[in-house]
Amino acid sequence: MIFHVVTIFPDFFDGILRNGVLGKAISAGAIQVRIHNLRDWAPGVHKVVDDRPFGGGEGMLMKCQPLFEAVESIWPERGGNRRAVLLSAQGPLFTQEHARKLVQLDELLLICGRYEGVDERVAEHLADEELSIGDFVLSGGELAAALVMDAVGRLVPGVVGNRESTIQESFRVDEESGRTLLDCPQYTRPAEFRGWKVPETLLGGNHAEIRKWRREASWNKTARNRPDLIERTSKESVP
Numbered sequence: 001m002i003f004h005v006v007t008i009f010p011d012f013f014d015g016i017l018r019n020g021v022l023g024k025a026i027s028a029g030a031i032q033v034r035i036h037n038l039r040d041w042a043p044g045v046h047k048v049v050d051d052r053p054f055g056g057g058e059g060m061l062m063k064c065q066p067l068f069e070a071v072e073s074i075w076p077e078r079g080g081n082r083r084a085v086l087l088s089a090q091g092p093l094f095t096q097e098h099a100r101k102l103v104q105l106d107e108l109l110l111i112c113g114r115y116e117g118v119d120e121r122v123a124e125h126l127a128d129e130e131l132s133i134g135d136f137v138l139s140g141g142e143l144a145a146a147l148v149m150d151a152v153g154r155l156v157p158g159v160v161g162n163r164e165s166t167i168q169e170s171f172r173v174d175e176e177s178g179r180t181l182l183d184c185p186q187y188t189r190p191a192e193f194r195g196w197k198v199p200e201t202l203l204g205g206n207h208a209e210i211r212k213w214r215r216e217a218s219w220n221k222t223a224r225n226r227p228d229l230i231e232r233t234s235k236e237s238v239p
Helices: 020-028 064-074 096-102 120-125 142-153 207-225 227-236
Strands: 002-007 032-037 082-087 107-112 129-131
Touching (some): 020 032, 032 064, 064 120, 107 142
Parallel strands (some): 082 107, 082 129
């Protein structure tokens, strides 16, 4: 899989792409990440990529011309199994389900916004969709791009050593109910620490009982920490 990132801060990604899962995946050839400096498509000596918004208002907006020319240069022809995403606080919330869909692409292009936002024509006519990583505002889309690449990249076959671990984790879909659940509580040695003991079921070796305990614990933790997940997927299942 190939990731493209269009940004005015290409150096931002240096450390991220050398370390962790993404670094290993790049070294192994499982994924490619191509960072594109937006200023390469900005006109003039100063390579300006922003301007004042029409109608007045605070701050500056990223201009549409450099962004259109950048994407059109990276992909002279649109189509195929690829998708351009504008990272924006105004987009739908990026979820694990989004990651599972995006990993099926051959190429994913991430547009990093800056300043007060991006000319709306980019969202309407250039990007295939907008995505937000949360209900908060960042100073730019670079952090969001790194998060999306990590979430999607780790799902690429061969990136994570144990493929099963990308299935049995938080935001998995419970097979019996169809609800999205958090992962169950996990423990490791020692079996007792400062008087806090690991649940006896996990120590007994009865795999059927362990599976039952984990499912119940997953439900309980989701209901306690993220009841919105259960409510949301319950509504989505109603015909």
